[in-house]
Amino acid sequence: MPGKITIYTDGAARGNPGPGGLGVVMISGPHRKEISEGYRLTTNNRMELLAVIRALEALKHKGSDVTVYTDSRYVADAVTKGWVFGWEKKGFAKKKNPDLWRLFLPLYRKHNVKFIWVEGHSGNPGNERCDRLAVEASLKDNLPEDRGYIPNDVNGDSDKLL
Numbered sequence: 001m002p003g004k005i006t007i008y009t010d011g012a013a014r015g016n017p018g019p020g021g022l023g024v025v026m027i028s029g030p031h032r033k034e035i036s037e038g039y040r041l042t043t044n045n046r047m048e049l050l051a052v053i054r055a056l057e058a059l060k061h062k063g064s065d066v067t068v069y070t071d072s073r074y075v076a077d078a079v080t081k082g083w084v085f086g087w088e089k090k091g092f093a094k095k096k097n098p099d100l101w102r103l104f105l106p107l108y109r110k111h112n113v114k115f116i117w118v119e120g121h122s123g124n125p126g127n128e129r130c131d132r133l134a135v136e137a138s139l140k141d142n143l144p145e146d147r148g149y150i151p152n153d154v155n156g157d158s159d160k161l162l
Helices: 043-060 074-082 083-089 098-109 123-140
Strands: 002-011 018-028 031-042 065-070 112-117
Touching: 002 043, 002 123, 018 043, 018 123, 031 043, 031 123, 043 065, 043 074, 043 098, 043 123, 074 083, 074 112, 083 098
Parallel strands: 002 065, 065 112
Antiparallel strands: 002 018, 018 031
């Protein structure tokens, strides 16, 4: 039977674009799992969204009750305000990161996911740990390519929503 899972996520980019990373902390009862990945050239928003994707991919049981804590307004608002579902209906035309949103939506729909926005760097232990994981991942040598990142294109990224 699926249990309640608490997930903290964060993304980082040194430069935007620049080397980036993601961090995830997953907690379910006594169990805890951490995930981190880094990429050679990416953006903060891509890493924020990819962190959530990696967390949802790691869930073992369909129908889990999941609470995701994120400091990303980009991710939290897109879901909680329903924007991403409108973007999906329009084929993500002129929207940023369509490759990642297309990965996210089927994973999101497998579970009962609630998003809670938390202020970054405000002392939330889960968020602070994810931030450290993301930054450390961005500093590693020989980082792989973020294959979905397209510089200077509508499918790239910025800190603004279209």
